Amino acid sequence: MSQYDVTRRDFIHTAAAATVGIRLAGAPALQAQGANDRIVLAVMGVNGRGAQLAKLLAGMPGTEVGYICDVDDKATAKGVAAVAKAGQSRVPKTEKDLRRVLDDKAVTGLVIAAPDHWHAPAGILACAAGKDVYVEKPCGHNGREGELLVAAARKYNRIVQMGSQRRSWPNIMDLTSQLREGTLIGRVYFGRGWYVNTRKPIGVGKPAPVPAGLDYELWQGPAPRRPYKDNVIHYNWHWFWHWGTSEACNNGTHEIDVMRWAMGETFPVRVESSGGRFHYKDDWECADTQVANFSYADGKSFIWESRSCNGFRTEGLARGVTFHGENGSVLVDDNGYTVYDQDSKVVKKVADVAEQSTTNTTGPGDRLDNYHLVNFLDCVRSRKAPNADIEEGHRSVAHCHLANIAYRVGHTVVCDPKTGRPVDDPAAVALWSRTYEPGWEPEGFKA
Numbered sequence: 017m018s019q020y021d022v023t024r025r026d027f028i029h030t031a032a033a034a035t036v037g038i039r040l041a042g043a044p045a046l047q048a049q050g051a052n053d054r055i056v057l058a059v060m061g062v063n064g065r066g067a068q069l070a071k072l073l074a075g076m077p078g079t080e081v082g083y084i085c086d087v088d089d090k091a092t093a094k095g096v097a098a099v100a101k102a103g104q105s106r107v108p109k110t111e112k113d114l115r116r117v118l119d120d121k122a123v124t125g126l127v128i129a130a131p132d133h134w135h136a137p138a139g140i141l142a143c144a145a146g147k148d149v150y151v152e153k154p155c156g157h158n159g160r161e162g163e164l165l166v167a168a169a170r171k172y173n174r175i176v177q178m179g180s181q182r183r184s185w186p187n188i189m190d191l192t193s194q195l196r197e198g199t200l201i202g203r204v205y206f207g208r209g210w211y212v213n214t215r216k217p218i219g220v221g222k223p224a225p226v227p228a229g230l231d232y233e234l235w236q237g238p239a240p241r242r243p244y245k246d247n248v249i250h251y252n253w254h255w256f257w258h259w260g261t262s263e264a265c266n267n268g269t270h271e272i273d274v275m276r277w278a279m280g281e282t283f284p285v286r287v288e289s290s291g292g293r294f295h296y297k298d299d300w301e302c303a304d305t306q307v308a309n310f311s312y313a314d315g316k317s318f319i320w321e322s323r324s325c326n327g328f329r330t331e332g333l334a335r336g337v338t339f340h341g342e343n344g345s346v347l348v349d350d351n352g353y354t355v356y357d358q359d360s361k362v363v364k365k366v367a368d369v370a371e372q373s374t375t376n377t378t379g380p381g382d383r384l385d386n387y388h389l390v391n392f393l394d395c396v397r398s399r400k401a402p403n404a405d406i407e408e409g410h411r412s413v414a415h416c417h418l419a420n421i422a423y424r425v426g427h428t429v430v431c432d433p434k435t436g437r438p439v440d441d442p443a444a445v446a447l448w449s450r451t452y453e454p455g456w457e458p459e460g461f462k463a
Contacts, residue, residue: 053078053397054078054079054080054124055078055079055080055124055125055393055396055397056080056082056122056123056124056125057073057079057080057081057082057083057123057124057125057126057127058081058082058083058084058085058114058117058118058120058123058125058126058127058147059073059081059083059084059085059095059127059129060085060086060114060117060126060127060128060129060130060134060138061085061086061091061128061129061130061131061134062084062085062086062091062092062094062095062098062129063086063088063090063091063094063250064129064250064251065129065152066086066095066127066129066130067091067094067095067097067098068098068385069127069129069150069385069389070084070095070098070099070102070108070127071098071099071101071102072102072382072385072386072389073102073127073389073393074098074099074102074103074104075102075103075104076386076389076390076393078393079393080104080106081099081104081108082108082109082120082122082123083108083109083110083111083117083120083123084096084099084108084109084110084111085110085111085112085113085114085117086110086112086130087112087230087231087232087234087235088227088229088230088231088235088249088250089228089229089230090229091250092110092112095108095110096108096110112231112234113234114126114138114141115141118141118142118145118147119145123147124147124148124396125142125147125148125149125150125175125396126138126139126142126147126148126149126150127149127150127151128142128149128150128151128152129152131235131253131259131260132154132156132157132253132254132259132260132261132265133157133237133238133239133258133259133260134237134238135151135152135154135155135156135157135161135165136151136155136156136157136161136162136164136165136458137161137237137238137456137458138151139151139155139165139168139169139176139406140164140165140168140458142174143165143168143169143171143172143174143176144168144172146172146174147174148174148175148176148392148396149169149174149175149176149177149406150176150177150179150389150392151165151176151177151178151179151406151409152178152179153178153179153180153265153269153270153409153413154261154265154266154269154413154416154417155178155406155409155410155413156410156413156417157259157261157450158417158447158448158449158450159414159417159418159436159437159448159449160448160449160450160458161449161450161458162409162410162413162414162417163410164458165406165410166406166407166410169406169407175392175395175396175399175401175402176402176405176406177388177391177392177395177402177403177404177405177406177409178404178405178406178408178409178410178413179388179404180269180270180273180388180404180408180409180412181270181384181385181387181388181404182270182273182274182351183273183277183388183403183404183408184387184388184390184391184403184404185350185351185368185384185387185388186351186387187351187352187353187366187368188274188348188351188353189403190366191278191346191348191353191366192274192277192278195278195279195339195341195346196278196279196280198341200341200344200346200355201339201340201341201342201343201344201345201346201355202341202342202343202344203341203342204278204279204316204339204340204341205315205316205317205340205341205342206316206317206318206339206340207275207278207279207317207318207319207337207338207339207340208318208319208320208321208337208338208340209268209271209272209274209275209318209319209320209321209335209336209337209338210271210320210321210322210330210333210335210336211263211267211268211270211271211320211321211322211323211334211335212322212323212324212326212327212328212329212330212334212335213263213267213323213324213325213327213334214325214326214327215304215324215325216325217295217296217298217300218247218252218255218298218299218300219247219298219299220247220298220299221245221246221247221248221299222245222246222247223243223244223245223246224244224245224246225244226244230249232244232249235249236453237453237456238452238453238456239258239259239452239453240258240451240452240453241453242258247299252299252300254266254302255299255300255301255302256299256301256302257301257302257424260302261302261416261417261420262302262303262306262416262420263302263303263304263306263322263324264303264306264308264320264322264416264417264419264420265413265416265417265420267322267335268308268320268322268416268419269412269413269416270335271320271335271336271337272310272318272320272412272415272416273404273408273409273412274337274348275318275320275337275339276318276411276412276415277408277412278339279312279316279318279339281310281312281314281316282411282433282434282436283411283414283415283431283432283433283434283435283436284310284311284312284415284418284431284433284436285311285312285313285430285431285433286310286311286428286429286430286431287308287309287310287311287415287418287419287421287422287428287429287431288308288309288422288428288429289306289307289308289309289419289420289422289423290306290307290423291303291304291305291306291307291322291423292304292305293305294325295324295325295326296325302420303322303324303423304322304323304324304325305322305323305324305325305326306321306322306419306423307319307320307321308320308321308419308422308423310415310418310419312433313433320419331347333349336348336349343357343358344356344357344358344363345360350368350384351368351384352365352366352367352368353365353366354366388403388404391403411436414436415436417447417448418431418436418438420447421438421444421447421448422444424447425441425443425444425447429441429444
């Protein structure tokens with residue numbers, strides 16, 4: 017039985033084997049499509065990242081943003097304005113309740129950029145309703161949700177792409193292929209990834225009236241109910257375990273995904289993590305400083321480091337990855353990289369001039385985003401596996417969850433290398449899943 021095989025109570029039966037991403041020489045052009053091939057998308061969560069996605073998708077041939085779905089009227093207005101800015105002539109419909117959107121048979125797919133606790137529930141609902149899905153990272157609030165979303169994609173035969181854009185960036189696709197083949201620096205045995213920022217304190221929240229235009233009940237959705245406080249919505253929920261998943265899932269997903277991909281790993285056998293909320297004293301629950309170490313059965317390992325509130329750069333970069341092998345090392349800078357020999361001399365440099373932003377919450381830049389979005393749209397039409405198929409997405413996000421679990425339990429977590437799940441550790445196992453608001457349990461997610 018696969019780790020994705022779940023009971024009937026979970027409503028999903030089986031999961032398929034891993035799929036392999038295809039190599040891409042450049043951003044593929046969408047073919048001319050007839051009326052029957054037009055893709056109609058609903059975009060969920062448009063206060064920040066979702067509005068950027070809506071703008072880009074609305075400007076693509078053969079694609080229409082048919083719905084803007086958000087629980088906040090102010091955010092909805094941002095989404096509608098973003099679509100208009102892209103030049104789409106038809107004004108999208110607006111809806112607060114995702115379930116009403118999924119009832120519309122004209123909708124082809126759902127794009128999810130809502131808070132993390134909504135990602136897997138919304139994706140599962142969409143799959144069950146026959147919609148394809150583009151879900152921003154992380155693909156679940158916890159490891160169990162990632163398993164359920166993979167299983168839903170397989171059961172309902174849906175295209176589900178996670179927003180790990182580097183899987184579609186041409187230079188990174190070429191680099192990971194060379195590293196896996198051992199043709200660039202020989203056998204790669206160690207990786208290092210990092211992310212730094214200068215985030216400000218979030219203060220101590222106070223109970224407050226729910227702002228006009230915000231449906232706080234729908235915003236909470238599957239999460240057990242908590243009173244509204246004035247320092248959670250719209251961004252600071254990231255730093256509360258109840259809704260968010262820390263910097264590890266918020267940004268570490270990208271570097272961890274590239275390292276796991278390039279080094280040919282699936283799940284670790286051991287995860288260690290340390291850190292804390294060091295910089296400020298406020299309501300922020302997650303670590304603002306964290307180091308995680310992942311070890312594998314084949315003797316390889318990599319580490320990931322974050323400093324959310326101290327932006328001192330590593331290797332001159334706010335985020336990046338290095339790979340170390342028998343014959344040298346590689347430094348990855350977004351969609352470019354530099355190869356060094358064993359004497360630290362540059363032997364190859366592949367640069368990219370695309371616009372990019374390493375710490376902007378709306379994305380890395382239009383062109384780099386477009387590679388991944390076009391791949392998703394092409395796969396919706398062709399039914400081929402996307403570059404960041406949800407099973408690969410879950411594997412990388414599970415690493416981030418395991419880093420958080422090891423940090424929270426305060427000791428090394430031993431994992432099943434076939435499933436990624438913690439083993440023989442009740443405290444760690446308990447954090448692999450969560451409790452839900454009654455009526456919102458995963459087995460109840462249905463269109």
